[in-house]
Amino acid sequence: MDVQYEQDAGEIKRLQRCINDLVCLLALPALWSGGDISQVLDTLLNTLMRMLRLDLVSVRLNLSVVETPIEIVRVAQSFGPMPPAHEICEALNHSLGDNSPKWPPLLRNLMGDGEVSMVPLPLGLQGELGVIIAAAQRAGFPQQTEALLLNVAASQACIGLQEARLRSQQKCIADELDRRVARRTAELTAANAELQLQVGLLQRLPVSAWTLKPDGTPDFVNRVWLEYSGQTLDFVRSRPDAWISAVHPEDRETASRSFWEGVRSGQGFAMETRFLRARDGTYRWHLNQAVVLRDAEGRVLKFVGTTTDIDDQKRAKEKLRRSEAFLAEGQRLGQIGSYCWRPATDEITWSAELYRIYELEIGMPVTLELIRSRVHPDDVTLIEKMKLVDQAREGSHDFEWRYRLLMPDQSIKYMHAVAHSTRDQNGQSEYMASVQDVTARRLAEEARDKAQSELASVARVMSLGALTASIAHEVNQPLSGIITNASTCLRMLGADPPQVEGARETARRTIRDGNRMSEVIARLRALFSKKEPTTESVNLNDAVLEVIALSILELQKNRVVLCPELADDLPLITGDRVQLQQVILNLLRNGSDAMCTVEDRPRQLVIRTERDNGDRVRLTVQDAGIGFDPQAADRLFDAFYTTKCDGMGIGLSVSRSIIERHHGRLWATLNEGPGAAFSFSIPRTPAGLAHADGIRNIQAPAVTGSAAA
Amino acid sequence: MSCGVLPRRSAIDRILVSVVDDDESVRESLPDLLQQFGFAARAFSSAEEFLASGCIDQTRCLLLDVAMPGMTGPDLQQELIRRRKTIPTIFITADVGMTVRQRLIEQGAVECLFKPFSDTVLLDAVNSALRPK
Ligand SMILES: Nc1ncnc2c1ncn2[C@@H]1O[C@H](COP(=O)(O)OP(=O)(O)O)[C@@H](O)[C@H]1O
Ligand SMILES: [Mg+2]
Numbered sequence A: 001m002d003v004q005y006e007q008d009a010g011e012i013k014r015l016q017r018c019i020n021d022l023v024c025l026l027a028l029p030a031l032w033s034g035g036d037i038s039q040v041l042d043t044l045l046n047t048l049m050r051m052l053r054l055d056l057v058s059v060r061l062n063l064s065v066v067e068t069p070i071e072i073v074r075v076a077q078s079f080g081p082m083p084p085a086h087e088i089c090e091a092l093n094h095s096l097g098d099n100s101p102k103w104p105p106l107l108r109n110l111m112g113d114g115e116v117s118m119v120p121l122p123l124g125l126q127g128e129l130g131v132i133i134a135a136a137q138r139a140g141f142p143q144q145t146e147a148l149l150l151n152v153a154a155s156q157a158c159i160g161l162q163e164a165r166l167r168s169q170q171k172c173i174a175d176e177l178d179r180r181v182a183r184r185t186a187e188l189t190a191a192n193a194e195l196q197l198q199v200g201l202l203q204r205l206p207v208s209a210w211t212l213k214p215d216g217t218p219d220f221v222n223r224v225w226l227e228y229s230g231q232t233l234d235f236v237r238s239r240p241d242a243w244i245s246a247v248h249p250e251d252r253e254t255a256s257r258s259f260w261e262g263v264r265s266g267q268g269f270a271m272e273t274r275f276l277r278a279r280d281g282t283y284r285w286h287l288n289q290a291v292v293l294r295d296a297e298g299r300v301l302k303f304v305g306t307t308t309d310i311d312d313q314k315r316a317k318e319k320l321r322r323s324e325a326f327l328a329e330g331q332r333l334g335q336i337g338s339y340c341w342r343p344a345t346d347e348i349t350w351s352a353e354l355y356r357i358y359e360l361e362i363g364m365p366v367t368l369e370l371i372r373s374r375v376h377p378d379d380v381t382l383i384e385k386m387k388l389v390d391q392a393r394e395g396s397h398d399f400e401w402r403y404r405l406l407m408p409d410q411s412i413k414y415m416h417a418v419a420h421s422t423r424d425q426n427g428q429s430e431y432m433a434s435v436q437d438v439t440a441r442r443l444a445e446e447a448r449d450k451a452q453s454e455l456a457s458v459a460r461v462m463s464l465g466a467l468t469a470s471i472a473h474e475v476n477q478p479l480s481g482i483i484t485n486a487s488t489c490l491r492m493l494g495a496d497p498p499q500v501e502g503a504r505e506t507a508r509r510t511i512r513d514g515n516r517m518s519e520v521i522a523r524l525r526a527l528f529s530k531k532e533p534t535t536e537s538v539n540l541n542d543a544v545l546e547v548i549a550l551s552i553l554e555l556q557k558n559r560v561v562l563c564p565e566l567a568d569d570l571p572l573i574t575g576d577r578v579q580l581q582q583v584i585l586n587l588l589r590n591g592s593d594a595m596c597t598v599e600d601r602p603r604q605l606v607i608r609t610e611r612d613n614g615d616r617v618r619l620t621v622q623d624a625g626i627g628f629d630p631q632a633a634d635r636l637f638d639a640f641y642t643t644k645c646d647g648m649g650i651g652l653s654v655s656r657s658i659i660e661r662h663h664g665r666l667w668a669t670l671n672e673g674p675g676a677a678f679s680f681s682i683p684r685t686p687a688g689l690a691h692a693d694g695i696r697n698i699q700a701p702a703v704t705g706s707a708a709a
Numbered sequence B: 001m002s003c004g005v006l007p008r009r010s011a012i013d014r015i016l017v018s019v020v021d022d023d024e025s026v027r028e029s030l031p032d033l034l035q036q037f038g039f040a041a042r043a044f045s046s047a048e049e050f051l052a053s054g055c056i057d058q059t060r061c062l063l064l065d066v067a068m069p070g071m072t073g074p075d076l077q078q079e080l081i082r083r084r085k086t087i088p089t090i091f092i093t094a095d096v097g098m099t100v101r102q103r104l105i106e107q108g109a110v111e112c113l114f115k116p117f118s119d120t121v122l123l124d125a126v127n128s129a130l131r132p133k
Helices: A002-032 A037-052 A085-096 A144-204 A223-229 A233-238 A242-246 A249-265 A311-334 A352-358 A368-374 A381-392 A439-494 A500-527 A540-557 A577-594 A651-661 A689-699 A701-708 B008-013 B024-036 B047-051 B073-082 B098-106 B119-130
Strands: A056-061 A070-075 A107-111 A114-123 A130-136 A208-212 A218-221 A269-277 A282-294 A300-309 A336-342 A347-350 A397-406 A412-423 A429-437 A536-538 A561-566 A573-575 A604-612 A616-622 A665-670 A676-683 B016-020 B040-044 B059-065 B089-093 B111-114
Touching: A002 A037, A002 A144, A037 A056, A037 A070, A037 A130, A037 A144, A056 A085, A056 A114, A085 A107, A085 A114, A085 A130, A114 A144, A130 A144, A208 A223, A218 A233, A218 A242, A223 A233, A223 A269, A233 A242, A242 A249, A249 A269, A282 A311, A336 A352, A347 A352, A352 A429, A412 A439, A439 A500, A439 B024, A439 B119, A500 B024, A536 A540, A536 A577, A540 A561, A540 A577, A540 A604, A540 A616, A573 A577, A573 A676, A577 A604, A577 A616, A577 A651, A577 A676, A651 A665, A651 A676, B016 B024, B016 B047, B024 B040, B024 B059, B024 B119, B040 B047, B047 B073, B059 B073, B059 B119, B073 B089, B089 B098, B089 B119, B098 B111, B111 B119
Parallel strands: A561 A604, B016 B040, B016 B059, B059 B089, B089 B111
Antiparallel strands: A056 A070, A056 A130, A107 A114, A114 A130, A208 A218, A208 A300, A269 A282, A282 A300, A336 A347, A336 A429, A397 A412, A412 A429, A536 A573, A604 A616, A616 A676, A665 A676
């Protein structure tokens, strides 16, 4: 009984102890609360050691994959000398392996002097948190209750550790937060100091300066701005775009748009606006620039900006732009280009108009090659000459030259350039040149010269008609005096008694008028003086057409039907176009005159050009008029021979002299039917005639014979 | 110039023929020839001078140049017709033009002489101008 009782009492005692131990273990988390992991482990291991009289207890904790595991080993003093903790752990780890599910419930290892029973207790369901190893040398370890206690302890440890870990994590975060706050505070303080410095600077800057909050509201505006605009700081700060009331009404919309774009995008802005100057109520152009300040996270802290008065620059720029535009416009209007040339480097700068004149793309690099490609081949040497001149001369000089451009379409432009050469600081010469496209002027001049010569020709050709009248007037006036005086003189002398004094007076006057008359005749002779004809290449057909154009109205008035028969293959002749036209006009007039009484047939007037023998051209004017008396045929060409009541009789005589001056001849024939034909035939080139004659005299004497006729 | 300076007898005895011409040689020569014919003659260098002379009423025949600066010969003729001072007029001109002659005669001229003209042609013309119609 006693034994039983003792057994029972022992059993009860054991159980009581077990329950005590259990209670103790269950109370552990309360003990742990607020403690960190090392405290938890410390209490746990100490408790287990004491409670289960263990010889060795170790724990390995894998709190996270990154951190190295915590390993703690406790060994009873009785266990004797032991290797260092980490070696024991390593040995334990080694005997256990990594895979917790495969861990046996009990391991028997040789350790120290003898065998030890080791119980591995996984922490966490899969042992993911780590492992506690409880070991004792005594046999039978662990007993049932001991195993129970170990399991409870392990699960309690698990809870405690997880809580502790959570706590430590929280603390970590808190610490990190604190650290960051501290760092940021330091940064902000620094930044603020910096800002304060900047603000201080901003106040003193000679420009309007300001800062904006991230939402665009001004928080700082320096004195310069407040004084300029007359706005108060409170007003400016009252709303983000209060400042805009100082902007010129026309600029407000764009200013507001740029401002808000810059603020909302966090990019800052740069814009030009006109701001009202409070002092005098004028608007002046300002440049507003804002840059953004960001914090470490990239958030907008502030915008810092300046407003600079650029009115003067802007005006100056505008003036410059305008004067440049004027210059460009002037150059365009005047077709004047300009360039700058440094012969040493062949560096050439062109104005836009010059590109336009040269028909090159504006801005393309100008090289001498490029210029050469445009300058007329005959004028290219000018460029080389200029370089030579440049080398030969010292100091500044001006010169002027004319050259031509040969454009890709083969058209020619006439250029007139005036250059001024100077030396720069380095002694290198530099040409400033103005180049004018004078093509239009040239063409106008040519046209004017042509028009003038045509005018002259018209005048000269027409004057034969008017000449008749004017010659008559010039001659008849003194002639009238002569005849009247002479008559008077005769009558005075024939009177009874003769009036000698009066006669002498009238005779004197007669002589005077005679002299006047000879002056007139001298003038007329000068008019018809045998000037050498100017020689030019004449297309006789063209000359005929011009005369027709001149006289067609008159011919139509006289109901003349003009029939031109102009040869296609007519060679050019050398001669005086205007004089030849006078002849043609005379022949047409005479033909027309000869038909003025013709009513029974068409007043047909044929004008014909054709090649003539011996490299000559022939022109014939054939009418259907009254013809002429064959007896008088020779006299037709005499000066002052006329059968017309208002005729002068010089047309044919002048015409013949003109044709003879062209080494040709002029003759008249009567038609088979009614009317006459007047023809002239002239050699193609009177200039080459002398030489050509020499040959032709031998080869074809008949031809030259007729030319001389 | 006034006709009052003429010798009184001449003014009564002789018929006054006035010459209006801008050409000096005509003004010099024609009056002498007219005087040789027995007429009294006065010369005026312009139509205006003649109109202002006070000789219009005495003038029995007018020798009138066609082309003159200022008032032309035909202008003067028309002006005289307008003033109802019709004087037989002979035009003298240095410009040859049959059409002009034709027109002047149509407008009432007695004759149109082309310079130069002979003394007999002149005398014939003046005589026919003085012949009562
Ligand atoms: N086509 C012609 N038919 C007939 N006679 C002509 C012709 N051309 C000229 N004549 C004669 O020759 C003369 C001289 O002519 P010209 O020298 O031209 O002087 P103008 O024409 O002034 O009379 C004319 O007056 C005319 O008699
Ligand atoms: Mg003729």
